Amino acid sequence: MQTAEIRRRWLDFFEQRGHTVVPSASLVSDDPSLMFTVAGMVPFVPYLSGLVPAPYPRATSVQKCIRTNDIEEVGKTPRHGTFFQMCGNFSFGDYFKEDAIRFAWELLTSSEADGGLGFDPEDLWVTVYEDDDEALALWKQHSTLPDERIQRLGKDTNYWSTGQPGPAGPCSEIFYDLGPEHGIDGGPATDDDRYVEIWNLVFMQYQITDVRSKTDFTIVGELPNKNIDTGMGLERVAFIKQGVQNMYEIDQVRPVLDRAAELAGKRYGANHEDDVRLRVIADHVRSGLMLIADGVTPSNEGRGYILRRLLRRVIRSMRLLGVEGATFPELFPVSRDAMSAAYPQVASDFDFISRAAYAEEKTFLRTLASGSQILDTAVDAAKQAGAEVPGDTAFLLHDTYGFPIELTLEIAEEAGVDVDRGVFATLMQEQRDRAKADAKAKKGQRADLSVYKELRGLGETAFVGYDELVHESRVLGIVVDGAPAPEAREGQIAEIVLAETSLWAESGGQDSDQGLIVGDGFEAEVLDVQKPVPGLIVHTVKVTVGTVALDARAETRVDADYRRGATQAHSGTHIVHAALREVLGPNAHQAGSYNKAGYLRLDFTHSDALSAETKSEIEEISNLAIRSDYEVVTREMPLEEAKALGAMALFGEKYGDRVRVVDIGGPWSRELCAGTHVSSSAEVGMISLVSESSVGSTNRRVESLVGIEAFRNFAAERTIVQQLTSGLKVPRAELVTKVQDLGAQLRAAEKKIAALEAEKLTQRVPELLAGAEELNGVRAVLGSLGAVGSADEVRALALQLRERLGSDPGVVVLAGESAGKPLVIAATTAAARDRGVRAGDLAKLGAGVLGGGGGGKPDLAQGGGSDVAKIGDALAEIRRSLAG
Structure with a gap:
């Protein structure tokens, strides 16, 4: 049974039983706490939690999902995939346990001729929460399962919650037995891979608080409206129904695997390591196809970074299979053809999808060529020294060359060395902190979404601002410091919810309106307008006059000029x-x-x-x-x-x-x-x-x-042109030529100055050689140059000095000040390197004293810092290191 056919049967079954068929939401989640839609119930959370009134009493969907927390397991186990589809049926205060259990058993065990999935009841097992006698009785009533194939399990496996105070409840899971050749007897309680979970029924019936852990919380009572949230793994059911060994071999995935094997000249099933790589390729190509189809494009941040990592893991895996050229033009059309029956947009939008994917591959192949040389050098140096790959090298590869840290770790691991992740993490955090400091200051932190539950229950906020800039409304809710409040006083920052508003809430790329909210005895400046949950408009305001109280009449006034x-x-x-x-x-x-x-x-x-x-x-x-x-x-x-x-x-x-x-x-x-x-x-x-x-x-x-x-x-540009033409005494038509001439003259002067500076430094060669020291059998030239023009000049001087040291063990370390910053450059002879003296280590050591970082090749390296006053200390530390 094809995957698209299983999908169709699911939707038809539940539609015939009064469920509204809801199309899959985007993989890009609306939930600000989630990067992606990670489960079938995510789009329904506002309805399940009661935050937003459900538009239908019962619903069904086949939801696209992405999870990357177990990305390292992809290809190694039968059922770990980054992209997957979750079939779900949901009840919002309508039916509960009995119908959920009855529907599940009926769909699974009805014959294929009758529209069911045709599972043999003898192959199915069920688990229930250990205290859920009701679910146990209902399974006995509506199924043909013997008592021994209904197992009671604890909270760690059969109790659902978000991990936060709110709705929770027991769950019941359905498993398929692959057979004795796949593992031990004993059912799902054994936690053996022989038993594949295919469906989870969540009975959302309790309100919990004081959550101490996943299994330790306080139940404060039953929910006024009990909900049903179920999920059946489409890929898991597909690989069972299609008689294959894992999800990578189903009809929506296997064609990519086969094409990758063909390109690599490999036979799937012949070699375990190659098989894992082929499964990674098949999974990640499909995930990339679906992510780009939902508008995600490769980048170095957020969702784009996850996509980039997936695509680059494909490229890396193909190279490990021996294919170094571009392969996406071969693989992505195959995935498109496999997925288009269920998702026609991957075909209609394939021009965009393919251009995004192919461009990323082209870019990364160039990246591999340049970055691999740096990484290979660092890995070789780490192996020789019995050390780690420096964290700053890993960060350079990530930040400049686009190497995901995971790829650096994989390559290093294959070579048998570790990476200094502590330094890498520090540098990454510093980069994030800088980005946060640049973010818009006006966007304050919002209250927990649960605060808006009752407010959203009062109805949708009407936006009347297309036709009116001034509109009288009523204050429905006030939130201060993340909690509901009866009023907001002068000087306070508060969130105000009105019945209607003429103020635009930021959305669709358009920033929020500026304006005022005024009423009898109060006035509030509007700082921001947002939609924290669908249908609810929230105004963040600073109360400038008086006190805003609940139920007060309030007039929204949009700043007309803005x-x-x-x-x-x-x-x-x-x-x-x-x-x-x-x-x-x-x-x-x-x-x-x-x-x-x-x-x-x-x-x-x-x-x-x-x-x-x-x-x-x-x-x-x-x-x-x-x-x-x-x-x-x-x-x-x-x-x-x-x-x-x-x-x-x-x-x-x-x-x-x-x-x-x-x-x-x-x-x-x-x-x-x-x-x-x-x-x-x-x-x-x-x-x-x-x-x-x-x-x-x-x-x-x-x-x-x-x-x-x-x-x-x-x-402003006209004024600049007028000032330039006046100052340079040329007509406007000749201004560009004049500026170009001046630029050429300046560059020539700078080049002449640089030559003079270099000549001046060269004159110091005899002096520096005369001060050479013998340190532990190595002739060392350590010099402080004072102010210098550039690092290139110092590097040229270091190479001259190294050449003058001849073939004996020798090292040159020069430090100076360039553009107000200290720098240190180290160079070593081949004989010194044979004795274990490496320029990269010396530059890194000196840069550390200077308050910065450094490194490079064993023969020539550079470092820098921030404290010019410590140049002498840096050279002294290098001297001690060489002497030791």
Whole structure:
């Protein structure tokens, strides 16, 4: 039975029993605490927890999931996969244990001819929570299982909770017995791989608190509405129904494995290590295909980093199988064909998917060529010294060459050496801290989502700001310091929930509105507006006058100037997007955006940098569209109707059944968008494209100023031009030539100065050689040079000195100050290296004293730091090391 057929039978079965079929949510989770959708129940958490009223009493889905916490186990076990599909049926206060158990048994054991999955009851086992007598009785009532194949197990395996205070309950798991040839007798209680868990039924019936561990908490009572959350592993059922040994051999995965084996000239099943690599390739290619299909692109952060790691593990595995060239153009089409029956979008969007994947492979093959030499040198040095690969080398490979640390660890492990992960972790944390320091300061930490449960239960916050900038409403909720409060007093920062609002909440790339919330005796400045849960708009405010109380009448007042600038920028984003597609072609899809009053940022799918002429053309087309005064029309309609009209759905975005379509100039720009817009393109005023850069191997970014900010930018540049023409006494037409001439003169002068500085240093060779010392049989030249021009000059001097030392054991260590920072350079002769003296060790030692880091090859290395005053101490420490 094909995997897509199992999927279809699942959905049909539950739809016939009153369940609403819910399409799979994106792999990119809406939950801010999750990077990916990691389980089938994740999209339903707001309904299961009661945070948001469920739109249907019962539902079913086949949810796409990604888990990478066990990535090292992929390929080694029969059922560890990064991408998998979870079949689920859910009840939100509707049916409970009896129907959940009855449905599961019926679907599993009904014949294939009757629409079931056709499992033999003799092959099935069930576990229940040790105290759940009710579930045990229901299994006896609705199944044909004998008592010995219904086992009671403890909280560690058969009790579900989130690990936090909230809903929890016992669960019942269904297992398939692979047979005695696969392991020992005794059922799932043995925890033997012979028994494969295929379905878990969670009975969400209790409220827990004081959670001390997974198995230690306090049950405070039953939930008012008991819920059902189940999950059947589609891949696990597929490999059983298809009679294969593991999930990598099912119809959706095996074709990639076979193609990889063919490319490598290998036979699957002939060699264990090769088999593991082939399974890794098959799994990761499918995961990469599905992640890119949901809008994730390779990068060095977050989800993009996970995708990059998966793709690079594929490349690494293919190289270990002996294939060093590009293989993605062979593997990804095979995965597309295997998955498109269940997910047609992987075929329709394959142009985008393939370009993202192929570009990543091309980039990483170059990375391997350059980074591997550095890593191989570091690994060889570590093996010779019986030491670890330095953590700063691992960080350099990650930060500069794009080597995931996991890949560095794998290569080092294969060579039998460790990596200094402590130093690597420190450097990574320093980088993260710098990134956090650059983040927007205004985004404060929000309350726990459970605080909004009752507020969301009062209904959806109505946004009326398309037509009104001022609107009177009522205060439904106040949150202060993460907890509900009856009021917020002057000077406090609070979160305010209103029945309706005219203030835009940040979404769709558009930043939140600025404005005020005012009422009888109070006034509050709006700092931020967000949607922490679907349907609920929360205003973060600073109360500047009086006290805001629950149920008070409140008027939202949008800052009209800010909104005007924001609508200009958002419509400007659509215009720039259309201009990009007109110039670069239809493959230039928007891949992300951010806009606020006076500014827009647009990421788009394109591999190559834009030339000055292309940027100028895009800017001109954008401003011609503004001058044409195109009408901007917004309409609401069903999603399918909008797509039929040709409205662009942005890649990776999520849309409901009804959508808002924004036309600028009719079909010239037609996109799905909920943001606020101008009424005609002329209102945008002006677009000034100020920046174009790379944000990944397949994405570029343009930044533009809009409206009055664009005018101010042109005015500022005009002033600069006037100052330059006046100061240099040339007409504007000759300004560029004049500046180029001055630049050439400056470079020539700098080159002459550098030559003089180098000559000056060379004159010190006799003096430095005269001061050479004999340290433990090694002739050592240790010198402090004072202020120097550059590290290159010091390196050239060190090489001259090393050459003068001849073939005897010798070492040169020079330190100096360049651009206000200390540096140290070490060089060794071959005879010194034979005695175990390595330049990299000496540079690292000296740099450590200087407050920095260093390293390099055994014959020549460099380090730096921050404390110039410790140059003497650094040389003294190196002297002690050599003497010892």
